Amino acid sequence: MNDGPVNDGKAPKKERMRFVSAEQVAQLAGVSRSAVSRTFTPGASVAAATREKVLRAAKELGYHVNDLARGVLANQSRLVGIVATRPEVGFRAHLAAALAKALIRRGSFPILINTGQTEEELLAAQKMLIGHRAEAIIILSGSPPPSFLELAQRNGQPLVVIGRSEPDADHVRAGNSEASRMAATAFCKSGRRRLTVIGSNSGTPAIVERESAFVSAAESLGASAVVARGGDSDYQGGVTAGRALFSARIKPDAIFCANDLIAFGLMDVARLEARLRIPEDVAVIGFDDVPESAWLSYQLTTFRQDPLVMAQRAVDLMERRLENPDSPPAYERVIPELIIRQSFKP
Incomplete structure (x- = not known):
């Protein structure tokens, strides 16, 4: 006779996990x-x-x-929303990671809200943003729509934006125009005259600022300057723009890329398809200094945005706003440093 448990055909009940009270x-x-x-x-x-x-x-x-429950009871959730579109891409991924670290050091609970790109995803992200009663909202560069900012402001949540301009919000921005002018000047001083800046059709504020400042500086120095764009500010965008540029009769001899991902796509097309030498035939400068920039395959000269510095500035602004809710909007500008590698040496 079998004295073991009787199998009545039903799956065993899953025991509910309980925290110690x-x-x-x-x-x-x-x-x-x-x-x-x-x-x-x-x-x-x-x-x-x-x-x-x-x-x-x-x-x-x-x-x-249970810090979360305690915060809700005290009306201080300590949750801070980090809002981004495509947060896994390029510099945004490193900035989101740096923000999470800085917020955890502060004793906050970072919650990453990926806005998605469809109407359904946007609505779900907005519901998440307000439903969790975040203590503050940090919106990254890229394309989270203005509706996210309006929603946060209507609900009285402190708002910090990084890499974009929005009314009634605290700002952290990179020195886009300063870096772009420096790139154009360096190219011209090295004798390059057929200059191009590659942006993207996404038209984010940072990309637009880099494009316009580069063109303005190049033309003031007597060089021709062309704007080229891929579909988005990513590797494929650089591939698309590179193929168009290098199939033209007159090819650029110096290219400033609005970010490093674009530069990687451009450089691969230049060397592998157009059979051009970098920097002898075409010099390349990027923007961001993501870790891949130092890879032997690229050795990209680029402007460094330090994600740790940007993140800490954003958290500092957030704390200032929480302490002084009625103070006027504050503005922090971080000037990037030019990191010299093999793709261009001034």
Whole structure:
């Protein structure tokens, strides 16, 4: 006879995972529930002997304070929304990671909200943004639509934007125009005269600023300057723009790319399809200094945006806004540094 469990054809019940509660700690420590709460509340009064018993019981049970629930009760969620479109791409990925680290150091809970690119995805992301009662919102460069900013502002959430201009928001921006003028000047001083800047049809504020500043500076120095664009500000955008440029009768001898991903696509087309030498036939400068820029395949000369610096500036602005809600919008500008590698040496 089989004395084991009877199999009645039903799948075994899945046991619900339960976190250790403050009540369980109180029972094990032999104290009240409020004593446990006071022990884990900074500045609250609790006897030393009681504190010791509570901490010993908490350690034995593996208890941790539910900071999220405590924040909701105090109307301070400590959640900070990081809003981005395609956050996995290029510099945005490194900036999102740096923001998460800076916010965790501060004691905040970063929540990454990918806006998506369809109407359904946008609506779901907006619902997430407001439904979680974020303490503040940080919106990255790229193309999160203005509706996200309007929604945050209507709900009274402090707002910091990175790499774009928005009214009534605190800003962190790279020195796009300064870098673009520096690139055009460096090309002209090295004797290059057929200059091109590659942007994208996405038309983000940072891309537009880099394009216009480069063209203006080049023309003021007596060089011709052309704007080329791929579909988006990514590797394929650089491939598309490169194929168009290098199939033309007159080819550029120097190209400033609005970001490094565009530069990588352009450089691969130049060398592998157009059989051009870099920098002898065409010099290339990028923007961002993502880690791949230093790879032996590229050795890209580029302007460095430091994601750690940008992230900390954004968090500083957020804290300033939380402390002084009625202060006028603040503005931080971070000037990129030109990192010299093999694709162009001034």
